[in-house]
Amino acid sequence: MSGANTAEGTEALLTATRLRKYFGSTAALNGADFTIDSGEVVAVMGPSGSGKSTLLHCLAGILDLDGGTVRYDGHELSALPDTERSRLRRSDFGFVFQFGQLVPELTCVENVALSLRLAGVARRRAESSATEWMARLEVDDVRDKRPGQVSGGQRQRVAIARALVAGPRLIFADEPTGALDSLNGERAMELLTGAARDTGAAVVLVTHDVRVAAYSDREVVVRDGQVLDTTARIAGTT
Amino acid sequence: MSIGTTLLGLLESGPRHGYDLKRLFDERFGHDRPLHYGQVYSTMSRLLRNGLVEVDGVESGSGPERKRYAITDAGVTDVSRWLSTAEKPEPYLQSTLYAKVVLALLTGRDAAGLLDVQRAEHLRLMRELTRRKTSGDLADQLVCDHALFHLEADIRWLELTASRLGRLAREVGA
Numbered sequence: 001m002s003g004a005n006t007a008e009g010t011e012a013l014l015t016a017t018r019l020r021k022y023f024g025s026t027a028a029l030n031g032a033d034f035t036i037d038s039g040e041v042v043a044v045m046g047p048s049g050s051g052k053s054t055l056l057h058c059l060a061g062i063l064d065l066d067g068g069t070v071r072y073d074g075h076e077l078s079a080l081p082d083t084e085r086s087r088l089r090r091s092d093f094g095f096v097f098q099f100g101q102l103v104p105e106l107t108c109v110e111n112v113a114l115s116l117r118l119a120g121v122a123r124r125r126a127e128s129s130a131t132e133w134m135a136r137l138e139v140d141d142v143r144d145k146r147p148g149q150v151s152g153g154q155r156q157r158v159a160i161a162r163a164l165v166a167g168p169r170l171i172f173a174d175e176p177t178g179a180l181d182s183l184n185g186e187r188a189m190e191l192l193t194g195a196a197r198d199t200g201a202a203v204v205l206v207t208h209d210v211r212v213a214a215y216s217d218r219e220v221v222v223r224d225g226q227v228l229d230t231t232a233r234i235a236g237t238t
Numbered sequence: 239m240s241i242g243t244t245l246l247g248l249l250e251s252g253p254r255h256g257y258d259l260k261r262l263f264d265e266r267f268g269h270d271r272p273l274h275y276g277q278v279y280s281t282m283s284r285l286l287r288n289g290l291v292e293v294d295g296v297e298s299g300s301g302p303e304r305k306r307y308a309i310t311d312a313g314v315t316d317v318s319r320w321l322s323t324a325e326k327p328e329p330y331l332q333s334t335l336y337a338k339v340v341l342a343l344l345t346g347r348d349a350a351g352l353l354d355v356q357r358a359e360h361l362r363l364m365r366e367l368t369r370r371k372t373s374g375d376l377a378d379q380l381v382c383d384h385a386l387f388h389l390e391a392d393i394r395w396l397e398l399t400a401s402r403l404g405r406l407a408r409e410v411g412a
């Protein structure tokens with residue numbers, strides 16, 4: 001299959017073309033284009049209500065499109081059967097959101113190990129990988145506590161460990177530091193982007209905070225359901 | 239920053255030669271801009287003239303770089319005064335950018351585009367500082383963080399101005 005190509009002639013990891021998404025009469029996405037290469041960290045910024053979260057959910061195949069295509073690693077996501085798509089999501093994607101993504105009844109280490117367990121990895125091995133990732137994110141000391149018993153900053157690091165543990169190629173993060181103070185937020189970003197760079201994972205990072213966006217390689221701005229690539233724009237002027 | 243007062247402060251721990259002062263200054267504060275020797279000697283002669291330092295000894299061979307300087311009581315007072323006085327907050331960039339935005343509006347150019355380009359340039363510098371910060375020591379981190387907070391404030395201003403361009407255009411009569 002021939003796909004959208006980057007300037008270097010190799011296919012991008014993910015390419016979205018002319019995405020449309022309506023909620024009733026609201027056009028949340030109105031012809032949005034987006035592309036990300038392997039290992040790239042791209043910040044998605046823009047005013048509230050401009051369509052950032054909708055874009056992220058469409059890219060990840062969580063929301064169905066009303067128009068356009070998303071190609072990931074040679075597959076057209078919307079053309080895949082549901083089971084295939086969720087399998088791909090589990091094996092290749094990691095997710096970090098602002099709140100409430102951990103299962104409250106499980107301990108932190110069980111939460112981190114969950115995606116490996118679902119993929120059929122034995123408990124001992126899954127929890128030992130989980131513990132390694134928790135150590136890397138400096139939260140191995142809370143491994144046996146439940147999410148409700150740890151601080152917001154620790155919870156967010158546990159969530160980051162959970163997103164990374166299965167070795168995703170693409171991480172979707174929507175305001176991952178939104179609930180943290182600036183020091184904790186920066187530390188979380190440093191750990192997330194550091195781990196992503198070490199493992200070669202790409203990151204789509206939705207954020208309002210320019211200090212958080214500064215951890216990216218490139219920025220796009222969403223305005224009225226469309227994506228403007230301001231980085232390219234300034235590169236073109238210099 | 240006041241180079242003179244900073245050099246003066248470095249003398250509080252004991253007398254030093256000019257070249258020693260320069261080395262110490264560069265090591266602690268010269269991340270982006272190391273001092274020129276000329277700058278050190280002209281500054282030291284001014285401090286000498288004003289009685290804030292005195293010559294504590296001269297190495298054989300003479301020449302200005304051989305002088306060893308010691309801080310005087312007046313010098314110590316000067317350092318104290320500098321450290322206890324707030325700096326004037328400088329909205330230096332806003333005045334230039336404000337002028338550009340208004341001029342763009344008045345001449346029918348793309349003011350929103352100008353703000354977008356400036357924002358991207360600010361963020362590019364923030365990225366560079368963030369990279370430097372994450373690979374540096376604590377001193378690098380503190381220096382970079384200060385610049386980052388300023389750039390962040392500028393970006394907030396750029397975004398706010400972008401959202402008020404319509405009103406600004408009406409008010410300046412464009």
Ligand SMILES: Nc1ncnc2c1ncn2[C@@H]1O[C@H](COP(=O)(O)OP(=O)(O)OP(=O)(O)O)[C@@H](O)[C@H]1O
Pocket residue numbers: 023026027028046047048049050051052053054055
């Ligand atoms: N489930 C939904 N039902 C109805 N409308 C929705 C839904 N989700 C999003 N919208 C609308 O779509 C538009 C884009 O929303 P989206 O959540 O993508 O914005 P956002 O850029 O993420 O905003 P924020 O920065 O506030 O998170 C908004 O007008 C929003 O009200």
Ligand SMILES: [Mg+2]
Pocket residue numbers: 052053054
């Ligand atoms: Mg959102």
